[in-house]
Amino acid sequence: MVPVTTSIFELLKIGPGPSSSHTIGPMRAGFDFMRLIRELPDENRLAADDLEIRLFGSLSATGEGHGTPRAILSGLLGSQPDTCRADTLEQFMDKDKPFDLDLGGRTLAYAPGRIIMDAIQHDYAHPNTMIFRLKAGDRVLLERIYYSVGGGFLRWEGWEEPDRGEPVHPYSTMAELKKHLRDKSLRLHELILANEMAITGATEEEINLGLDHIVAVMEQAVENGIRTSGVLPGPIGLQRKAAAMYDRARQEYFQGPGFIKALNAYALAASEENAAGHCVVTAPTCGAAGVIPAIIFMLKRHTGALQAEVREGLLAACAIGFLCKHNASISGAEVGCQGEVGVASTMAAAMIAYARGYRFQVTENAAEIALEHHLGLTCDPVGGFVQIPCIERNAMGAVKAFNAYLIASTLDESYQKVDLDKAIRAMAQTGRDMSNKYKETSEAGLALSFTEC
Ligand code: SF4
Known part of the structure; x- marks a missing residue:
């Protein structure tokens, strides 16, 4: 059986409450997606006119109460869970108030209320699924499907275990x-x-x-x-x-x-x-x-x-x-x-x-x-x-x-x-x-x- 390779600091992570899978994971997703946007070629990035974010499963059912849209927006604006201020999420309480997202040479106004609460029952690979799409009209410039798999851990479609050392005392039980x-x-x-x-x-x-x-x-x-x-x-x-x-x-x-x-x-x-x-x-x-x-x-x-x-x-x-x-x-x-x-x-x-x-x-x-x-x-x-x-x-x-x-x-x-x-x-x-x-x-x-x- 595959041995345990989780790090102590992946299990014990500092971040804003109230729910690691609904705030820490989504904040990481927002941060990661903005990083990907900034890596796009200029012609794509500068053409972008919309950001579509859909939440599924428990994120859709309870994301509003758990602060998921606020956490995503905060991540898109550059916050990371372990370094963000204790009251970071409080600035996004008004869900209709837009904030300027800096895509790198292009600004997009975005409010937490624009995040779509999609199906609770679905067929994606994990109950806590998020789809991020950067669009120009109907054209999708960039898409990533994220899974907030619990405890603030984030995975995405095509995710591969990063290279890490082998445990000296391998165990799985x-x-x-x-x-x-x-x-x-x-x-x-x-x-x-x-x-x-x-x-x-x-x-x-x-x-x-x-x-x-x-x-x-x-x-x-x-x-x-x-x-x-x-x-x-x-x-x-x-x-x-x-x-x-x-x-x-x-x-x-x-x-x-x-x-x-x-x-x-x-x-x-x-x-x-x-x-x-x-x-x-x-x-x-x-x-x-x-x-x-x-x-x-x-x-x-x-x-x-x-x-x-x-x-x-x-x-x-x-x-x-x-x-x-x-x-x-x-x-x-x-x-x-x-x-x-x-x-x-x-x-x-x-x-x-x-x-x-x-x-x-x-x-x-x-x-x-x-x-x-x-x-x-x-x-x-x-x-x-x-x-x-x-x-x-x-x-x-x-x-x-x-x-x-x-x-x-x-x-x-x-x-x-x-x-x-x-x-x-x-x-x-x-x-x-x-x-x-x-x-x-x-x-x-x-x-x-x-x-x-
Ligand atoms: S698992 Fe559910 S009931 Fe238990 S602490 Fe988390 S949100 Fe509350």
């Missing part, structure tokens, strides 16, 4: 990963670090700096969220809850239920920042961007975890995220929320166990327990906004991760009958069996019952 650890007497974070260096050519110091930056952005999202109250953008009028929850936790000195309240507050905080369209880290997606920051905040504030322990825990979490992405999916549009908050909780459970110094088997067991109890979780965001159920679901995912860690670290390892590979296979199969209505289309479940209320 947890069983293969464990064999390396056993045979070579390696620790999990050492293996992931060695593979990252081989795949990307980065040094250990560069990777550690990158991880520290990721942790800092995650912590900042929590800090911002627990200090901000008010109502989130969008027609639901959803009240932010993190600040109030954090206050209650503080009044209880973070003891007993106060500790769980704090953990909830941290996850709500980063998720609310995501829902506001502010900067978060895909972990593994924007929709699930509250779970791992909550665990990092908890580890550092409440257990005194050192930065090195957090880094190692994050590398262990990445190993789990890679396996879920490789053998199932981290896209709500493909497998429902089990692939987003479910995978985030799975990664987070592994992270706690590993950062707390537990043996590898406890780490795997914690991950398996967390994933097992997210199987079948559907994706049905109300109104297409990453708010209900997404924000509280992140809090549930963080608490479940902590509980999975408690079960795995308290009981004898040998009690565990299901391994992580089996749980990941079950997630993939459940995702295949799940009706498309429950895959980020807002056509069923809570999205429907909320409308009917």
Whole structure:
């Protein structure tokens, strides 16, 4: 089987919320298409008089609420997810307000409202499809079909895996990963670090700096969220809850239920920042961007975890995220929320166990327990906004991760009958069996019952 070659910084990406497949991927598509336009011969580029953009599948069903048109326009205007300002998308709130696109010697006025919401059911290669066409009258000067495949990853028709190094410890399953650890007497974070260096050519110091930056952005999202109250953008009028929850936790000195309240507050905080369209880290997606920051905040504030322990825990979490992405999916549009908050909780459970110094088997067991109890979780965001159920679901995912860690670290390892590979296979199969209505289309479940209320 093909080994995992995903980089840590492809899985953990900084970018604007509220949805990695609906904002980060589309922003990248906008940026990429403008790059292609600027490479066109002058006679084509200067003849252009129209830009046609069509969204399909879940991008069409929930793109409006997720901010997809704004993200595309922002990409066309030169924004990239990891370097854009936290409030980048806010300048495009008026969907009829046109902006000048500089095609290179030719300017085209374009408003986010011109993006066409096309068929929800379609036959393209991925549910999240976008078609970009630069036109002169009826003549198509340039066309690219993009797929936003989850977690901010972007593919397109004809896309080929870029050349990258071979992993020194190739694995595609947890069983293969464990064999390396056993045979070579390696620790999990050492293996992931060695593979990252081989795949990307980065040094250990560069990777550690990158991880520290990721942790800092995650912590900042929590800090911002627990200090901000008010109502989130969008027609639901959803009240932010993190600040109030954090206050209650503080009044209880973070003891007993106060500790769980704090953990909830941290996850709500980063998720609310995501829902506001502010900067978060895909972990593994924007929709699930509250779970791992909550665990990092908890580890550092409440257990005194050192930065090195957090880094190692994050590398262990990445190993789990890679396996879920490789053998199932981290896209709500493909497998429902089990692939987003479910995978985030799975990664987070592994992270706690590993950062707390537990043996590898406890780490795997914690991950398996967390994933097992997210199987079948559907994706049905109300109104297409990453708010209900997404924000509280992140809090549930963080608490479940902590509980999975408690079960795995308290009981004898040998009690565990299901391994992580089996749980990941079950997630993939459940995702295949799940009706498309429950895959980020807002056509069923809570999205429907909320409308009917
Ligand atoms: S329900 Fe889950 S998968 Fe769907 S948008 Fe919300 S967080 Fe993402």
